[in-house]
Amino acid sequence: xxxxxxxxTTLKCGPCLFxxxxxxxxxxxxxxxxxxxxxxxxxxRRNKLSREHTLLDDSEFPQDVTLFEEMKKLLYCPKHPxxxxxxxxxxxxxxxxxxxxxxxxxxxxxxxxxxxxxxEISKSKNQDELINDLMTTCTAKQTEFFTxxxxxxxxxxxxxxxxxxxxxxxxxxxxxIKLNEQFKKVTQHFKYSEETLSKIVKKASFYETMxxxxxxxxxxxxxxxxxxxxxxLLKELESNDSMESVSSKQIQFLKSNNFQDLISExxxxxxxxxxxxxxxxxxxxxEDSLYEDALELPETNKRDExxxxxxxxxxxxxxxxxxxxxxxxxxxxxxxLKIESQKPGEVLCSIVALHVLSDGRKVLLQQGNNLKLHSxxxxxxxxxxxxHNVKDMCIIDQNRNGLFTVAxxxxxxxxxxFIGHDVxxxxxxxxxxxxxxxxxxxxxxxxxALFETKGLKSSFEIQLLDKSTGHACYAFDEFKGxxxxxxxxxxxxxxxxxxYACKTxxxxxxADANTVYIFKIEDGDCKHxxxxxxxxxxxxxxxxxxxxxxxxxxxxxxxxxQGNVYALTNSHLYQLPQPYSNLRHLISYGxxxxxxxIDEYSQSIVLGHQNADRAQVYSYSFVNF
Numbered sequence: 001x002x003x004x005x006x007x008x009t010t011l012k013c014g015p016c017l018f019x020x021x022x023x024x025x026x027x028x029x030x031x032x033x034x035x036x037x038x039x040x041x042x043x044x045r046r047n048k049l050s051r052e053h054t055l056l057d058d059s060e061f062p063q064d065v066t067l068f069e070e071m072k073k074l075l076y077c078p079k080h081p082x083x084x085x086x087x088x089x090x091x092x093x094x095x096x097x098x099x100x101x102x103x104x105x106x107x108x109x110x111x112x113x114x115x116x117x118x119x120e121i122s123k124s125k126n127q128d129e130l131i132n133d134l135m136t137t138c139t140a141k142q143t144e145f146f147t148x149x150x151x152x153x154x155x156x157x158x159x160x161x162x163x164x165x166x167x168x169x170x171x172x173x174x175x176x177i178k179l180n181e182q183f184k185k186v187t188q189h190f191k192y193s194e195e196t197l198s199k200i201v202k203k204a205s206f207y208e209t210m211x212x213x214x215x216x217x218x219x220x221x222x223x224x225x226x227x228x229x230x231x232x233l234l235k236e237l238e239s240n241d242s243m244e245s246v247s248s249k250q251i252q253f254l255k256s257n258n259f260q261d262l263i264s265e266x267x268x269x270x271x272x273x274x275x276x277x278x279x280x281x282x283x284x285x286x287e288d289s290l291y292e293d294a295l296e297l298p299e300t301n302k303r304d305e306x307x308x309x310x311x312x313x314x315x316x317x318x319x320x321x322x323x324x325x326x327x328x329x330x331x332x333x334x335x336x337l338k339i340e341s342q343k344p345g346e347v348l349c350s351i352v353a354l355h356v357l358s359d360g361r362k363v364l365l366q367q368g369n370n371l372k373l374h375s376x377x378x379x380x381x382x383x384x385x386x387x388h389n390v391k392d393m394c395i396i397d398q399n400r401n402g403l404f405t406v407a408x409x410x411x412x413x414x415x416x417x418f419i420g421h422d423v424x425x426x427x428x429x430x431x432x433x434x435x436x437x438x439x440x441x442x443x444x445x446x447x448x449a450l451f452e453t454k455g456l457k458s459s460f461e462i463q464l465l466d467k468s469t470g471h472a473c474y475a476f477d478e479f480k481g482x483x484x485x486x487x488x489x490x491x492x493x494x495x496x497x498x499x500y501a502c503k504t505x506x507x508x509x510x511a512d513a514n515t516v517y518i519f520k521i522e523d524g525d526c527k528h529x530x531x532x533x534x535x536x537x538x539x540x541x542x543x544x545x546x547x548x549x550x551x552x553x554x555x556x557x558x559x560x561x562q563g564n565v566y567a568l569t570n571s572h573l574y575q576l577p578q579p580y581s582n583l584r585h586l587i588s589y590g591x592x593x594x595x596x597x598i599d600e601y602s603q604s605i606v607l608g609h610q611n612a613d614r615a616q617v618y619s620y621s622f623v624n625f
Contacts (some may be wrong), residue, residue, distance in 0.1 A: 011063070013037035028061030028215050030054040033068055035061065054217060067213050070206075074214075078264075085225070086114050095228060105429055107418070107468065114221065130230035131312070134204045137237050141197055147459070151478040190513060197202070200237050324562045325577035326623045329586050329605065333619040337606070338376045339366065340613070351608030351615060353393045354595035356405060360602050365393045365408065366616070371425060374604065378617075384425035388413060390441040392498070396467060407447060407467070409437040416440065416449070416470070431470030441508075443501040444523040447472060448508060450499045455479070460493045462508065462519070462535060466526055473527040476535035479519070491537060493517075495588060504558035505578070507538065509565050511554035516541045516567055518580065539580045549574065549583050556595045566605075568596040573607065 014034040016023040025035035029044060031053040036044055044050050062068065075084045079095035085095040087237040105111060111201025143349065152378040207230055214226050339349060350367040357363065360376035369386040371393070396418065398404035405420045405428070413434045419425050435451040438460065442448070446464035453459050464474040479491040495513035506522045518539040541551045549572075565576040566586075573587040573596060587607070595608040599617075610614045 013033050013039045013040055015043075025061070026058045028056045030056065030068055031072075032071065033065050044489065056217070067210050067459055068217075070210060071214050071218055071222055071226075074218075074222045074229070088112050093232070095225065101591075109420075109426055109428060114224065123349075128211075130227060130234060131204070131208050132232045135208070135228060135238065137234065138197065138201050138204055141237065142201070144196060145193055154483070166182060190282055200233060203233055226290075248359065322622050324560050324600070325564050325575070325584075327586075327620045328623055330619045330621055333413070335378070335604075335617040335619075337362070337374065337617055339364070339372075339615060339617040344516055348611045348613055350610040350612070351594050352390050353394070354597045354606060355395050355406075356597040356599040356606060356609045356617070357395065357398055357403065358601065360599060362597070362599075362606060362607065363393070363395065363404075363406060365390050371406070371408065371419065373421060373425070378470070382421065382424045384419065384427075386410075386417075391437065394441045394447075396442050409440050409449070412436055416447070416465075418467070429468075431465070431467070433463075433470055434467070434472070438496055439499045440469075441501040442500050442506075444503055444506075446523055448499060448501045451511070460496055462510075462521065464521075464523065471526075472530045474521075474524065475530050475532045476519075476521060477532070479517075479535040479537055481537045481540065491517075491540075497554060498556045500557045500559055502563055502565075504559065505563040507563075509554055509557045509559060510569065511557045514552055516551050516554055516557065516565075516576075518565070541576075541583075547583075549585060552582070555593055558598055560601060562600045566596055566598060568593050568607070573605070588617070 007226060011025050012035055013021075013023040013025045014032075016037055022038040024382065026038050027036040027041040027044075027407045029033070029036060029050070032044075032050070036055070041055055043051065044055065077085050077100060078082050080097050080099045081451055083097040083099055085097050086100055087096050087098075088094075088111070089096050089101075089108055090112065090624075091106045091108040092105070095114065096105055101111065110315055125468065148157045180376075191609055207331045214223055218226070220233065318543050339351070351364055352367055353365040355363045361381070362374040362378070363431060364374065365391070369390050370383055370387065371385040371390075373381045375381050386408065390488070391409045391411050391413070393408045396405040396407050403420065403422050405418055407416050407418050409416050414436055415430050416433065416437060417430045418428045420428050433449065433451065437452050438450040438452050440447060440449045440547045443464065447467045449463050449465055451461045453461050459477065461475060461477040463472040463476070465472055466573070479493070481491060493510070493512055496510055498511045500509045501507075501523075506520075510517045510519065517537050519535045520538045523529075543550055543552075551567055551569065551574065555569050558566045560566070563578050565580070567574045567576065570592050571589060572585060573589075573593070575584040575586050576582075577584065589607065589609075591612055592610045593607055596608045599606060604622060605618045606615055607618070
C-alpha cells in the first residue's frame with residue numbers, strides 16, 4: 001500500500017506544473033489527458049470550452065494514461081489524424097472521415113453515417129461477446145498451430161528415418177542437406193503464423209483492457225469504434241488460413257524409374273512441395289500408401305478461376321502480337337449467343353450496344369433497358385433492369401480481379417449513369433450534362449461524349465468529361481479538315497450514331513449517316529475551366545467510284561488494340577487498317593446489324609442485331625502468320 005501511495009504522489013497537476021508549482025493532483029480529465037488539483041479542476045469545470053469534459057477523482061484516475069490516449073484515438077482517422085471519423089464505407093469495410101470520403105470513397109456504394117451503420121452492428125454483438133469470440137478463436141488457433149508444428153516435426157523424423165539407408169549413405173548426406181534447407185524454408189510459414197498469432201493475441205488483450213475503460217468512461221461513438229476494431233480483428237483472425245492449410249503439403253522426392261537410375265541420379269535429387277490436390281490428381285490408389293507418412297506443410301492459396309483468367313490474360317498481353325490488319329474471318333466457324341427478351345411474350349429483341357472485356361466476358365445493352373453480362377463461353381452471369389430507354393454504353397474501367405464499371409446514356413436524356421459489377425450489377429452514381437447525350441466512349445482519363453445542342457438548328461459537340469463530376473474539361477463544337485485552313489464551318493456532322501476513343505493512336509472515330517470521320521483529339525489533364533477548341537479531322541471516308549464498298553449508314557465503330565478501325569453498316573462489317581489507306585471487307589450478313597465488338601482474347605468478332613434472338617460470334621485467324 002505504501003508503494004502505491006509513493007507512486008501516486010509522483011503525479012503532478014499539469015496546469016500548476018506549467019506555472020512551476022508542484023501540486024498533488026486529485027482529478028484526471030479524460031478529454032485533455034491531464035491531471036488536475038482541486039483548484040484547477042474547479043477552473044476546468046467553469047471554463048466554457050472544458051465544461052462538458054469528464055473528470056475522474058483520485059480513486060479512479062490512472063497511473064498510466066496510455067489506454068485513455070488510445071481510447072481518444074479511436075475517434076480519429078488513421079490517414080488524417082486530426083479529423084474525426086464519421087462515416088462507414090461498406091464497400092471497403094473501413095471507418096472514414098470527410099477527407100477520405102472526398103478523395104477515395106466518393107464513387108463507392110454503402111457510405112453511411114457512423115452512428116447508424118455501426119450502431120446496427122453493435123446491436124448484434126456487444127463488446128463482451130466480441131472479445132470472448134476473439135480470445136476463444138486465438139486460443140484455438142494457437143492450440144492448432146502447436147499441434148500441427150509438432151506433427152510436422154514427427155513426420156520429418158519419419159521421412160529422415162526412411163531415407164537413411166546404409167548403401168546410400170554418402171548420397172543421403174547430400175540429400176539431408178537439401179532436405180534441411182527446404183525444411184528451413186517451409187518452417188518460415190510456421191514462424192510467420194506464430195508471429196501473426198502473437199500480434200493478434202497482444203491486440204486482443206490490449207482491447208480487452210481498453211474495453212473496461214471505454215465502457216465506463218468512453219463516449220457512444222468511441223464504444224462503437226472499439227466494437228468495429230474488435231470485429232475487424234476477429235475477421236482477420238478467421239480469414240487467416242495459414243493454420244488451416246498446414247495439413248495439405250507434401251514433401252516428396254523426385255523418383256527415377258529404377259534403382260540403377262536412382263543411384264546414378266541421386267546427386268541431382270531435389271525436394272519439392274506440392275499441393276495435396278495436385279498430388280492426388282496424378283497418383284493412383286496403389287501409390288497412396290507410399291506417402292502416408294509424408295511430411296505435411298502449409299499450403300498456399302488455391303488458384304481459383306479468376307487467377308487462371310488473369311494468367312491467360314497476362315499470357316495474351318505478353319505473347320507475340322499478331323498483326324490484326326491481316327486477320328481473316330473463318331465463315332465455317334460461327335457460334336451463337338442466345339439472347340432473351342425481357343418482355344413477356346416477346347421472342348426477338350434488339351442489341352443496342354456491345355463490348356467485350358479483356359478477359360473475354362461480353363457486356364450487352366438490350367432494347368428493353370436490360371444490361372447483361374455473359375461469360376467467355378456465353379452463359380448469362382448477371383443482369384440489371386434499367387429504368388429508362390437506353391441509348392449507348394461504354395466500359396469505364398476493369399481491374400485484374402474481374403471488377404469493372406460501365407457507363408450508360410439514355411434516349412433524350414442529359415444524364416449518364418455509372419454501374420459497377422463485382423458479384424452483380426450495382427448503380428454507383430449519375431452525372432448530369434448540359435445537353436442530350438447521343439453516344440459515349442471512354443478515353444484515357446476522360447469520358448468522351450457526343451452531345452446534340454439545340455439552337456436555330458441542331459448541331460453536335462464532342463466533350464471530354466470528368467467521369468466523377470460530369471464537368472466538361474474540353475469541348476469541340478467546330479471541326480475542320482487537315483487541308484481546310486480557312487473554312488471552319490465546312491465540315492458538318494448531320495446524323496451521328498456512334499463514337500469511339502482509341503487509346504492506342506489517341507484519335508476519336510465518329511460514325512455519321514453519310515461517312516466515317518477520324519479526329520485528332522487527344523486526351524489531356526483535367527481543367528477547372530472548359531477549354532474550347534476546334535476538332536481537326538485527319539481522315540474522312542469518301543467512296544471511290546471503282547468500289548462497291550459503302551460506309552454510309554454506319555451503325556457502330558470500334559478500334560482494336562493496334563489502332564485498326566472497324567465500321568459496321570446494316571449488312572457489312574469493314575476493317576480500316578492503319579494508316580487508313582484501304583478498306584477491307586470482313587463479313588456480310590442478312591439481318592440488320594446493330595453493334596460489333598472485337599474479342600482479341602479469344603480471336604473472335606461478336607455481332608449483335610436488331611429484332612433477333614441471338615448474336616453471332618465469328619472466329620478469325622491470320623493470313624501468312
